[in-house]
Amino acid sequence: MATFRHICDSVAVITLSNPPVNALSSALIQALQKALGEAIRDSAVEAIVICGDKGKFCAGADIREFNKPSQKRGPHLLLLTDLIESNKKPVVAAIEGVALGGGLELALGCHYRVAHVQARVGLPEVLLGILPAASGTQRLPRLIGIAAALTLITTGKYVPAREALKLGIVDKVVGENTVDEAIRLAKKVIGQPLGSRQLSTLPVQCPPNVEALLAEAMVKVKKQFRGAQSPQACIEAVRAAVHLPYTEGIKKEQELYQFLNATHEPRAQQYAFFAEREVAKWTLPSGASWKTVSPQPIHTAAVIGLGTMGSGIVISLAKAQIPVIALEKDKKQLNIGSKAVISLLDRETLKMKQLGHTEATNSLGPVRFTLDYGELRDVDIVIEAVFENMILKKEIFRHLSGICKPEAFLCTNTSGLDIDEIASVTDRPQMIVGTHFYAPAHIMKLLEVVHGRYTSSISISTAMQLAKNLGKIGVLVGNCPLFVGNRLMVLYLQQAIFLVEEGNKLEEIDQTLENFGLAMGPFQMMDLAGLDTLWGCHVEHGLARPEQSSGISTHHHSSKRYSQLLGILCEKSRFGQKSGQGWYKYEKPGGRKAMSDPWLHNFLSEYHGVNNFKTQKITQEKIIEWCLYVIINEGFKVLEDGMASGPEDIDVIYNSGYGWPKHTGGPMYYASLVGLPVVLTKLEKYYEANPDIPGLKPSSLLKNLAALGNPPLKEWRALLGSWSSKL
Numbered sequence: 001m002a003t004f005r006h007i008c009d010s011v012a013v014i015t016l017s018n019p020p021v022n023a024l025s026s027a028l029i030q031a032l033q034k035a036l037g038e039a040i041r042d043s044a045v046e047a048i049v050i051c052g053d054k055g056k057f058c059a060g061a062d063i064r065e066f067n068k069p070s071q072k073r074g075p076h077l078l079l080l081t082d083l084i085e086s087n088k089k090p091v092v093a094a095i096e097g098v099a100l101g102g103g104l105e106l107a108l109g110c111h112y113r114v115a116h117v118q119a120r121v122g123l124p125e126v127l128l129g130i131l132p133a134a135s136g137t138q139r140l141p142r143l144i145g146i147a148a149a150l151t152l153i154t155t156g157k158y159v160p161a162r163e164a165l166k167l168g169i170v171d172k173v174v175g176e177n178t179v180d181e182a183i184r185l186a187k188k189v190i191g192q193p194l195g196s197r198q199l200s201t202l203p204v205q206c207p208p209n210v211e212a213l214l215a216e217a218m219v220k221v222k223k224q225f226r227g228a229q230s231p232q233a234c235i236e237a238v239r240a241a242v243h244l245p246y247t248e249g250i251k252k253e254q255e256l257y258q259f260l261n262a263t264h265e266p267r268a269q270q271y272a273f274f275a276e277r278e279v280a281k282w283t284l285p286s287g288a289s290w291k292t293v294s295p296q297p298i299h300t301a302a303v304i305g306l307g308t309m310g311s312g313i314v315i316s317l318a319k320a321q322i323p324v325i326a327l328e329k330d331k332k333q334l335n336i337g338s339k340a341v342i343s344l345l346d347r348e349t350l351k352m353k354q355l356g357h358t359e360a361t362n363s364l365g366p367v368r369f370t371l372d373y374g375e376l377r378d379v380d381i382v383i384e385a386v387f388e389n390m391i392l393k394k395e396i397f398r399h400l401s402g403i404c405k406p407e408a409f410l411c412t413n414t415s416g417l418d419i420d421e422i423a424s425v426t427d428r429p430q431m432i433v434g435t436h437f438y439a440p441a442h443i444m445k446l447l448e449v450v451h452g453r454y455t456s457s458i459s460i461s462t463a464m465q466l467a468k469n470l471g472k473i474g475v476l477v478g479n480c481p482l483f484v485g486n487r488l489m490v491l492y493l494q495q496a497i498f499l500v501e502e503g504n505k506l507e508e509i510d511q512t513l514e515n516f517g518l519a520m521g522p523f524q525m526m527d528l529a530g531l532d533t534l535w536g537c538h539v540e541h542g543l544a545r546p547e548q549s550s551g552i553s554t555h556h557h558s559s560k561r562y563s564q565l566l567g568i569l570c571e572k573s574r575f576g577q578k579s580g581q582g583w584y585k586y587e588k589p590g591g592r593k594a595m596s597d598p599w600l601h602n603f604l605s606e607y608h609g610v611n612n613f614k615t616q617k618i619t620q621e622k623i624i625e626w627c628l629y630v631i632i633n634e635g636f637k638v639l640e641d642g643m644a645s646g647p648e649d650i651d652v653i654y655n656s657g658y659g660w661p662k663h664t665g666g667p668m669y670y671a672s673l674v675g676l677p678v679v680l681t682k683l684e685k686y687y688e689a690n691p692d693i694p695g696l697k698p699s700s701l702l703k704n705l706a707a708l709g710n711p712p713l714k715e716w717r718a719l720l721g722s723w724s725s726k727l
C-alpha cells in the first residue's frame, strides 16, 4: 500500500493505492505526503497529476481508523490540501470511480479536476456522524456557492460526473483515458497563474438572502435527520465560510468536528455503515456461505400481481436492466397494473435523464405484460407479489411448478407467511425463497431474504445477489411468523395502542418517537400501512381476536392483553390514509397530511370509560422505553431463536426498512448505548406491572449478556457460544 511517482515528460503522476477503494489510511496519507514533497522539490517536475489505482480515485478517510487515537493517525489531510494548493506547480486530480469525503477534499486542494463520465463525487461525512473536516466545508462553498454546497454537505449525496461539471466541481468530463487527459491538461497549464485556482483564496459568493438560506437548510435537516447533530454542525460550518476568512473558517470546522466526535453519533453511524456491508456476508449452519456458493445468473424475470408491491418490484428489476414479464389474473387488473407500471417507468426515465443519463430510455430493462402463465416458461426467476393469502399463493406456486423450467427460482413476496407451507406444494422446495420487499419496492433499500427449511444455499446466494443487483440491502432471515422486521414491529405498534387505551394522546406519542428520531410515529405509520392490513396481521398472529363487540372491547385472551381498537376503527371504515381517516384525518382519501381528529378523541374517551381501562399518563422518557424496549427485547428473542445471524442484521433491517434513526446505530446498538443492564431492569419493572404483555418479558439472551455487564455489541456473538443461527 503506497503511492508512487512516475515522471511522464515534465509531469509527475502520483497514484493512490490502498485496495479496495483507496481509502486514506494514515499510511497512505504519509506516503502521499512523501511523494508530493519529492515532486515539489524535483526541478524536472513542472506539474503533478494525482490519480487512484484500479479506476478508483479515493473513497475518503479510512473509516476503520476512526477509532484510532488522533496522535496515531499521522499527518492530517488538511495540511496536505494546503500544501498542494499553495505550491507553485499546477496539480490536477484525475477522478475515476469515486472522489468521496476526504477524497473529494483532496481533489478540491488540487488546482484542476478532470473526471471520468461514470465517476461520482460527494461529501458523505454527514452520513457517518461527522462533517468534512479537511477543508470541505470551506473550499466547496467557495467553488460552487452556498446553496449547492449546503445541499451536498447536508445530504451526503453522491453527484454523477456530468452534474458535478454543471455545478462547477470538476473542470472536465471525459469518456475514457482520464489520467491521460489530466496529464494533457497539466502540461497545458504549466506556467499559468494559479491564483484563481486556489480555492481557499477565493471569496464566497453569497446571495443576498444567505441567512434565510441557512435557516431554511436548518429547518430541513432538523426534519429529515431528527435528533441527529451532524447535519446541524455541517450548516454551522458552512455559515462560518460565509462570515469568516478561510483560516478562521477552518478553525470553526475543526471545533465542530471535535464537538461531534465527542458524541456517540460517529461511532453509531460508522457501525451502521459496516453493518450494512457485514449482512451481505451470510453463512449457513451447513458452512455454505457467500464465499463458497456462487449465485446463478438472472437474465430474465417475471412478476405475478401488479398491485403496489408488484409494480414496484417490476420497476426495480427494470432499473437493474433485467427484462421482466409482468402477469395479472384478468384483463381489468392487467389494464390497471400496466398503467401503474408505465407511469412509474416514465417517472424513473425522467429521473435518470435529470441525472444526466442521455440514453435513459435504453437503460431500463424491457417490461412485457401478459395474462398467460405459459409465457413464464423460460424465465430464470419468478417473484409472486399477490396479496397476503396462503390459499391463493399456494395455488399460484402449484401452477408455477408445472410451468416454469426446473432451474427457475420461485420467490414469494410476503411480509410474514410460512415459506415452507408454500414450498410444500411445489416440485422444487429447495428453490423457493421468501423475498420480502418494502413499499414502495422501487425505492426502499431493504429486502428480507427468507430462508425456508428446504431452501438451498444456491437459492440464497442467488436471492442475495439479486438484492445487490437491484441496489438493495439483502438481509438473510429465518422463516418465523412475520420474519424479523414485522415480528418486532407489531409488538411496538401494540405497545403504542395500549398507551392510547390508557388515556395518552396519540399525537404526543407520535411526536415523542419522532423527536427520538424515527421517521414517523407509530400512529402515522399505521395510517400509512393501512389499518385493515395491520388488523388482519394482528388477528392472524394471535395479537387480537377477529370478532368485535360493538365498541366494547374484551381485552384479554388466554391471559394475554390485546387491543381491539384497530378492528373497531376498521368497522367504522377508518382504514388510514387510503380512506382519508384512521388514527388521524386527511384532506381526502389518499391524502398525506395527518390532522388531529376531534371525532377520534371523543370516541377514544368514550371507549376508555366503557372499557374501564386504568389511566396511566406517562412521560416522554417512558414512552420511549415502553415502545422501543419491546423492539430490542424481541430482537434478542430473534437471536435466541436463531432467526437472524447477528445483531447487525436486526439493526440494518430497522435502519433501512423502518425509518430507525441511523445516528443511534439501530435498535440493538442503541440497547448497548443505553446499557444492557439498564434495558433489562426497565423491562423487568414493566413486565412485573404488566404480566399480561409477553413482549415485555425479558429475553434470556438479554439477561445473560446483561449479567456480563455491558459488553460491546461486536463481542456478543463470541460471549454466547450457545446462541447459534438456525438460518
Ligand SMILES: CC/C=C\C=C\CC(=O)SCCNC(=O)CCNC(=O)[C@H](O)C(C)(C)COP(=O)(O)OP(=O)(O)OC[C@H]1O[C@@H](n2cnc3c(N)ncnc32)[C@H](O)[C@@H]1OP(=O)(O)O
Binding pocket: 020, 021, 023, 024, 029, 059, 060, 061, 062, 063, 064, 076, 077, 078, 098, 100, 101, 102, 103, 124, 125, 128, 132, 133, 134, 274, 277, 278
Ligand atoms: C484522512 C482524514 C481526513 C479527512 C477525513 C475525511 C472524512 C471522510 O472521508 S469519511 C469517509 C467518506 N467516504 C465514504 O463515506 C465512502 C463510503 N464508501 C462507499 O460509499 C462505498 O463503499 C463505495 C466507495 C461507493 C464503494 O461501493 P461498493 O463498490 O458498493 O463497495 P462496498 O461494498 O461499499 O465497499 C467495498 C469495501 O470497501 C470498504 N470501504 C468502502 N469505503 C471505505 C472507507 N472510506 N474506509 C474504509 N473502508 C471502506 C467497505 O467496507 C468494503 O469492505 P469489505 O471488507 O469488502 O466489506
